[in-house]
Amino acid sequence: MKRLRILVVDDHEVVRLGIRLLLQGRPGFELVGEAENGAQAVALVERLRPDLVILDVRLPDGDGLEVCAEITRQHPEVQVLILTAYPDEEFLVRAIEAGAAGYVLKRAGSRELLQALEALARGEAILDPAVTRKLLEQFRRARAAHVEAFKDLTPRELQILVRIAEGKTNREIAEELFLTEKTVRNYVSIILDKLGLSNRVEAAAYALKHRIHDYVKEEPSGGSPGRS
Incomplete structure (x- = not known):
């Protein structure tokens, strides 16, 4: 498997530290940089050209999903994995629209995060099952409402x-x-x-x-x- 060069963007140092320790010694991954806000993230992507950006939704200087959109627009070859505490289907939809390749909740364990990174390295898309279920249920409710509208x-x-x-x-x-x-x-x-x-x-x-x-x-x- 190709070595995945990763940039982590999160304003919480403990989160960045946790990911750093998780990736340490893993042969398939290389942590090439860390950023605590969106401006730093965009600049580091330009300078370091990582393969993948692990990005939080909430950043001190703005919306992480807007940062995602900017990164994927300027560097379509760079994958973005949204790592967030918010199990909200609205964020999932916006993340997909912004070009994110994956969406994982922070409550996921180390094993789940590594599996997501490995899947992204293989070119697969990753969506957190809990949020995906909520989104599908929302679509089903909307579909039922449309059917009722014309019955x-x-x-x-x-x-x-x-x-x-x-x-x-x-x-x-x-x-x-x-x-x-x-x-x-x-x-x-x-x-x-x-x-x-x-x-x-x-x-x-x-x-x-x-x-x-x-x-x-x-x-x-x-x-x-x-x-x-």
């Missing part, structure tokens, strides 16, 4: 609502679905009534808010939609 609409009404969300006129909808404009207007009225909405703008906003394009899967020909 009273027929497949044809869903087809029309999709096109309302896309900003299409009654005429355009009628041409696509081989209907008359009057029929489309009737469908629009029924949709508004079922959803308790006042107009097409509200209907479009409602459809987009509840991610109708994820809920409705249509055939290329514009045939009947299926529910995913």
Whole structure:
């Protein structure tokens, strides 16, 4: 396994010391530097060019996830492992968006941290199981809410609502679905009534808010939609 050159960024000296002792004598790892804030981290990445940065979320001079984004933007070859005390799915999502290759909680044991580092050395992504479970549960709840949002609409009404969300006129909808404009207007009225909405703008906003394009899967020909 390639020797992984590591930079540790954390404002707590005891955390840096713990990681230093953990890596000491490990043949696959080399601790090349330590930083206690974001500015130091960015400068050391530029100077030392580590393979991996172990980065805390909370830093004295700002948001660690912004530092992560800056590092991955300037040096896409450098991996970032977020090591944090916060088991919050919002931080996990932001970390992924910032380009982090891994997310591990500080309460993880030495063995779990070493396993994460070894996985990253192999090019794998690592997410803490506890936070991942919370995130998946959040997605499941959101999915259930979206399904509930459209449960009273027929497949044809869903087809029309999709096109309302896309900003299409009654005429355009009628041409696509081989209907008359009057029929489309009737469908629009029924949709508004079922959803308790006042107009097409509200209907479009409602459809987009509840991610109708994820809920409705249509055939290329514009045939009947299926529910995913």
